[in-house]
Amino acid sequence: MTSTTADSSAPSRAARRFGPALLAAVFWVAVWQVAAWAVHRDFLLASPVEVARRLGELVITADFWGTVGWSLLRIVAGFTGAAIVGALLAVLASWSRIAQTLIAPLIATIRSAPVVSFIILLLLWADTNVLSALTSFLMVLPIMYANILQGIRGRDRALLEAAAVFRVPLLRRVRAIDVPAVVPFFAAASRVGVGLAWKSGVAAEVIGVARGSIGERLYEAKLFLSSADLFAWTIVIIALSVAGEAFVLWALGRAQRRFAGGAS
């Protein structure tokens, strides 16, 4: 006899997993709706319905996708640059104590300085076209550096000793020992970094009023007292950030499985 237990339990598992989160979201949207009714001024607090309507209007325009693409390109570039430079600096610091000593104050300064200071400085030095990319890069760099360095330092020393005894070629060792040790730390850095890249990047676009960017749309929302636009674009930023994080984690999972799958 064929059992149907698995099929009937699947929806209840999904409900148990996502049900509470969905209920919480519905609760807060309801609170927002009630607050909008209470305030009763759309320019101060647009209702969720109004924001959804505005978002619907926006997404069917070519201008919306051009704006999203403009910001996405630069913020992804900043994040990717930070990941690459952070990894290179971490490798360098793990090899050389002198390099680590030289890099440490630079990273500490970038980590501690207010993001606005960097944005204003970059406004003086660079074009607004690259402002969000540079700001995202600077904000993500210390996180990438610190996490990847921690991953490198946390490698299994016993395995490294074994690799040295067996004279495992460097590339094979990197794939079999180093990368699997670092990937969880890189994933943790990415989880924080993607959100930070969007927050800081869009802040830079707002301050620099970068033409054609999401930041410019937010600035306009403030100028025209349109809280519906402000909320709609904020939802877009959150969606892009969450999707970006999910994509990075998915790609890392794939890479980890691929690295784990072969010693060649």
Added chain:
Amino acid sequence: MSARAVSRGVELRGVVRRFGEQTVLDGLDLTLEAGTATALMGPNASGKTTVGRLVLGLDSPDGGVVEGVAGARRTAVFQEDRLCAHLSATENLRLVLDKAEWPRVEAELRAVGLRGAARDKPVRDLSGGQRRRVAIARALVAEGEIVVLDEPLTGVDAASKKTLLAYIADRIAGRTTLLITHDRAEARALGARVVRLRGA
């Protein structure tokens, strides 16, 4: 087979090794004759594993000399398995071999009693005894004129020991071998000269 092509002796003379306040080896003299097996026995914490690490070049003496190891290719079964847990048994062996020698891997794993699906699972999913077999096969398939076997049969069931000892005896023939063990029968089975180490 290249692993057996060259063999050289190893000599430890007046070797001293301290860890903090504790002197583990105090003027140790030990000769590992070229192409033969030497079994190092002794109580716990007498410095047997430290001698193995010195021979492997993973540690340096505080005094005395270790001769015959510079530039030599070495291989080992460590006290712990030291396998890449996410890789399969096959991949762990391939890691230490030139690509041209990869076709040998399957036969080596079969020789240590690892068959079928067990060869292709991540080694973290294998039993302790199976992982030990992989560690033994990896050490003895790898090129190396000096072999260190640190309690190689730990965690292996009694029934499999005989097969594995025969495998080890075959693969270390003609190679300078240091066997670290508590079991005199293992030393006998491998035809090893027994040296007792007293704690410093």
